[in-house]
Amino acid sequence: MGSRNSSRAKQSAAQRAARRARTEAVIRGREATARRMPHPLPFFLVGGVLVAVAIVILVMMVDYSLRGGYIDKMFPTVSAKESRLSLPIGPLMFAGCALFLGEMFRRGRWEFRDIELRTAGMTTLKVRTLPLWLLTLWSLVPLAAWAILVVVPVAFVRQGSDPSEDLWRISMVYGFIAAGFWGIVVVSIVKRMSYARAKVSTVGAGELRFWRIASVQWRIESWFGFLAGGLAGVLPLALANVGGTTSPVESDAVPTVALIAVALAIIAVALAVASPRSGYAEGVAESVI
Numbered sequence: 001m002g003s004r005n006s007s008r009a010k011q012s013a014a015q016r017a018a019r020r021a022r023t024e025a026v027i028r029g030r031e032a033t034a035r036r037m038p039h040p041l042p043f044f045l046v047g048g049v050l051v052a053v054a055i056v057i058l059v060m061m062v063d064y065s066l067r068g069g070y071i072d073k074m075f076p077t078v079s080a081k082e083s084r085l086s087l088p089i090g091p092l093m094f095a096g097c098a099l100f101l102g103e104m105f106r107r108g109r110w111e112f113r114d115i116e117l118r119t120a121g122m123t124t125l126k127v128r129t130l131p132l133w134l135l136t137l138w139s140l141v142p143l144a145a146w147a148i149l150v151v152v153p154v155a156f157v158r159q160g161s162d163p164s165e166d167l168w169r170i171s172m173v174y175g176f177i178a179a180g181f182w183g184i185v186v187v188s189i190v191k192r193m194s195y196a197r198a199k200v201s202t203v204g205a206g207e208l209r210f211w212r213i214a215s216v217q218w219r220i221e222s223w224f225g226f227l228a229g230g231l232a233g234v235l236p237l238a239l240a241n242v243g244g245t246t247s248p249v250e251s252d253a254v255p256t257v258a259l260i261a262v263a264l265a266i267i268a269v270a271l272a273v274a275s276p277r278s279g280y281a282e283g284v285a286e287s288v289i
Contacts, residue, residue, distance in 0.1 A: 037105045037110055038105055039105070040101075040102035040105040041102075042102075043099065043101050043102030044102045046094075047095045047096075047097075047102060048099075050091040050094050050098065051091070051095045051099070053091045058170075058174065060074070061074065061084075061085070061166075062148070062149065062152075062153065062170060065163055065167035065170060066163045066167055068163060068164050069166075071084040071085055085166065085173070107128040107130075108126060109125070109126040109127075110123065110124075110125055111125075111126070123286070123287035124285070124286050124287075125286075126284050129192070132189065135185065135188060135192065139182060139186060139189070142178045142179070142181040142185065145178040149170070149171050149178055150178075150179075150234065150236055153167055153168075153240070154171075154236055154237065154239050158240070168248050171247075172237065172247075172248045172249075175237070177230065178233065179229045179232060179234070180225075180226035180227065181226070181229070183225040183229020184226050184229070187222055187269070187272050190273065191221065191272040191275055192282065194272055194274075195275075195282040198276035211274065211275065211278035212279070212286070214271065215274075215278050216280050216284060216285060217287070219285070221268050221269075224264050224265075224271065225265070225268040227264050228262075228265035228268055229265075232258070234257075235261075238250065238251045238254050
């Protein structure tokens, strides 16, 4: 009886997989409609202004807290229920959305299919990839932001400065974000090199589906790259534990955090190297619905 049930379960699973494969084949066979998207210039203008506002606020906060000031006193008119340290988050978040859309409208070709919402691939974006040298140059932007937010404060403290505790909260949060974005760019460079060296190989339908979901739809290698870069980026804050100054990163925690960051980085690189196995061209992204 047990073997019969097991055989039926395997047969049912095989039938479901076959139906799913046929459904996806039908979806891929449907004609995709390319649509004209908005002009990217307004998005770049809005995003640029918001980035400038966020940078000004963030630099003011770092300078003020580096000289021993507390951010609550810097912005006394802000509601006491809201954290002053999160003020740059709003402009940065909306700037990221505007700049991302602007760049995708500039370099991308958007295609849409009429399919069921429960099936992925309703929207396909084919992006014109940037040259590798330009992508490498872009990696210097988050790296410079990380240096200003983490390396500079640590250097000042080790030279005898006496900042307020708010400085380390700023360095911890925004330094993590900046280093995380640097990790995403590095993973993108690895992925670009993997596609350049990839050879045509035959993989099963199940494996194609897995890599399509992981790499083309969710970009899971970027998530691991962000976490790895962010964790590695806050490690230098442990060097600020001198002269009575206490940073959020304790020296005893550095080996553990570093080990986690290395493990995440290895996973990110492995996923980036294997991403060509999705069968999709580089620069293609699909929606999850």
